[in-house]
Amino acid sequence: KAGVTQTPRYLIKTRGQQVTLSCSPISGHRSVSWYQQTPGQGLQFLFEYFSETQRNKGNFPGRFSGRQFSNSRSEMNVSTLELGDSALYLCASSQVLADPSTGELFFGEGSRLTVL
Amino acid sequence: AQSVAQPEDQVNVAEGNPLTVKCTYSVSGNPYLFWYVQYPNRGLQFLLKYITGDNLVKGSYGFEAEFNKSQTSFHLKKPSALVSDSALYFCAVRDLKAAGNKLTFGGGTRVLVKP
Secondary structure: OOOOEEEOOEEEEOOOOOEEEEEEOOOOOOEEEEEEEEOOOEEEEEEEEEOOEEEEEOOOOOOEEEEEOOOOOEEEEEOOOOHHHOEEEEEEEEOOOOOOOOOOOEEOOOEEEEEO | OOEEEOOOOEEEEEOOOOEEEOOEEEOOOOOOEEEEEEOOOOOEEEEEEEOOOOOEEEOHHHOEEEEEOOOOEEEEEEOOOOHHHOEEEEEEEEOOOOOOOOEEEOOOEEEEEEO
């Protein structure tokens, strides 16, 4: 079974630009979560989607947005990039067998964004 | 609000010696606890979880963790460390007040196993 796939793996943008990151979950997983990882702030939760609906949202400004498609693939978008948005963006998928879920998250290898 | 603390930024251990990575948590109610490992330039890999049941949880790659409710701890252990265990380790707790899979992570502990 293929794992979580994130594209692109690396990208460089300049301040003020926008970026879209893509995530394909493990087949059959309907929950997709996004996390931002930085040396200073560690791993921070961005949002979670389930069946095309945003279920949870972290404490990030409105410049950060996401969506999920009917095939469970997800995208996140960051508009008006700032230097501080440089980070590794991790996507994770999960089965949802109970609520709250007892299942583990399966992470992709991340998209490393550098903002110049 | 729930939180997780990993008091050590780095742990150094000689190969073959026991490895312990510490984690303490603060939640209301029963915790759902997880350990993940991250190798350089990779995503996180699941090691083990505690939901309920036995306090000693066995996971991948020979790792285990002990849940201690009175000390609110969930320390990760391995009896005999390998050089290949050198990585960044994260403890996490599930937010039970939110539907779904939201995790709160600790700050991470870098493990360096020396030959």
